[in-house]
Amino acid sequence: MTVRNGREFLALPGPTTVPDEVLQAMHRPAIDIYAGDAIALTASLQDDLRRIFNTRGRTYIYAANGHGAWEAAATNTLSAGDKVLALESGRFAVNWAEMARMRGAKTEILVGDLRRAVDPAAVEARLKADAGGEIKAVMVVQVDTATGVVNDIPAIRAAMDAAGHDALLMVDAIASLGTMPFDMDDWRVDVAVCGSQKGLMTPPGLSFVAAGPRAIEAHQTADLRSQYWDWTFREGDLHYEKYCGTPPEHLLFGLRRALDMIFEEGLDGVFKRHHILARAVRAAVDQWSKGQVLSYNIVEAAERADSVTTVRIDSGHSPTPLVDWCREHCGVVLGIGIGALDGKAFRIAHMGHVNAPMILGTLGVVEAGLQALDIPHGSGGVQAATQVIAGAADA
Numbered sequence: 341m342t343v344r345n346g347r348e349f350l351a352l353p354g355p356t357t358v359p360d361e362v363l364q365a366m367h368r369p370a371i372d373i374y375a376g377d378a379i380a381l382t383a384s385l386q387d388d389l390r391r392i393f394n395t396r397g398r399t400y401i402y403a404a405n406g407h408g409a410w411e412a413a414a415t416n417t418l419s420a421g422d423k424v425l426a427l428e429s430g431r432f433a434v435n436w437a438e439m440a441r442m443r444g445a446k447t448e449i450l451v452g453d454l455r456r457a458v459d460p461a462a463v464e465a466r467l468k469a470d471a472g473g474e475i476k477a478v479m480v481v482q483v484d485t486a487t488g489v490v491n492d493i494p495a496i497r498a499a500m501d502a503a504g505h506d507a508l509l510m511v512d513a514i515a516s517l518g519t520m521p522f523d524m525d526d527w528r529v530d531v532a533v534c535g536s537q538k539g540l541m542t543p544p545g546l547s548f549v550a551a552g553p554r555a556i557e558a559h560q561t562a563d564l565r566s567q568y569w570d571w572t573f574r575e576g577d578l579h580y581e582k583y584c585g586t587p588p589e590h591l592l593f594g595l596r597r598a599l600d601m602i603f604e605e606g607l608d609g610v611f612k613r614h615h616i617l618a619r620a621v622r623a624a625v626d627q628w629s630k631g632q633v634l635s636y637n638i639v640e641a642a643e644r645a646d647s648v649t650t651v652r653i654d655s656g657h658s659p660t661p662l663v664d665w666c667r668e669h670c671g672v673v674l675g676i677g678i679g680a681l682d683g684k685a686f687r688i689a690h691m692g693h694v695n696a697p698m699i700l701g702t703l704g705v706v707e708a709g710l711q712a713l714d715i716p717h718g719s720g721g722v723q724a725a726t727q728v729i730a731g732a733a734d735a
């Protein structure tokens with residue numbers, strides 16, 4: 341007997357729930373890629389991506405996942421032998437740097453603590469020691485989806501300034517854009533990347549790169565460029581060139597609807613919704629943690645992301661039975677631990693097209709699973725989460 345029939349809920353940190361409106365916007369015939377509507381669609385998306393990244397820089401749309409945007413960012417700005425400093429706070433900045441290394445860059449990892457955000461003082465110290473300016477780019481993620489950390493991008497920018505270092509600042513906003521503020525120009529981020537399938541509520545398959553003036557300048561001499569990713573080629577007059585081939589039209593129709601939904605709600609409203617729902621999740625985890633088996637991966641409360649929460653499970657318990665129970669009995673698909681947290685944690689995503697019933701339902705199912713499997717936990721997690729929602733209702 342199960343109670344899973346009905347709509348399955350993806351509580352994964354990507355792909356996230358795709359709104360019906362987005363799915364419906366994609367259900368239409370293909371259109372001419374050389375004329376009118378398709379050209380206007382691309383122009384509107386490039387403009388609105390500028391709004392989402394908060395930049396007057398250029399935006400590029402790739403028929404690729406987030407890894408493609410990583411490669412685009414690296415190859416458009418770097419030359420063979422350039423050194424990249426990856427700020428570790430989980431898995432993703434390191435993997436991004438590895439991609440640059442395979443294309444011919446040198447890489448160095450600023451080793452971090454997988455339970456803390458990047459330490460800006462360590463960034464400053466490392467860059468100060470680079471008196472010869474060997475480091476050409478700093479790579480960091482805003483939210484690391486593996487560990488559940490949120491890094492303070494303005495503080496990292498300030499550390500680079502304090503070191504008097506002119507490396508490019510490259511930020512992966514794949515798990516944060518559309519869930520929390522991102523101010524590319526204010527923060528003087530040189531290159532930012534995002535994908536379609538997380539906060540932006542669109543099926544996987546599109547990714548985005550925003551480039552500021554210093555990145556465009558570096559691009560002029562970068563020698564890792566290749567035609568598919570190349571910004572100059574994509575600035576060509578033909579619509580076809582914007583995608584280096586056939587535009588992924590249906591994904592673009594979906595993205596158009598998703599961005600409209602975000603602007604209809606208002607970015608501030610979107611961020612507030614994510615913050616309230618994240619607080620509800622954390623209220624539940626606070627309670628569950630009292631059982632001494634579950635705990636936050638990120639130890640500092642202020643460093644926990646508003647888009648995903650990584651919960652460790654210790655004392656000889658494994659996350660696998662819980663994740664399986666939630667999926668098989670209740671139709672809730674949690675994220676598993678990845679990287680160093682493989683087999684040690686589960687993840688609850690709260691990003692994109694999520695609301696109170698989705699999150700309260702997910703928390704209720706996790707709490708039921710903890711009870712059914714006799715995993716020690718503090719009681720009252722769901723009740724604490726409902727209090728957050730109740731308190732936020734008139735705020």
Ligand SMILES: *Cc1c(COP(=O)(O)O)cnc(C)c1O
Nearest residue numbers: 405406407432483485514515535
């Ligand atoms: C999901 C994710 C990626 C990878 O995106 P793909 O679309 O799977 O290639 C990179 N960085 C972060 C922070 C992510 O959350």
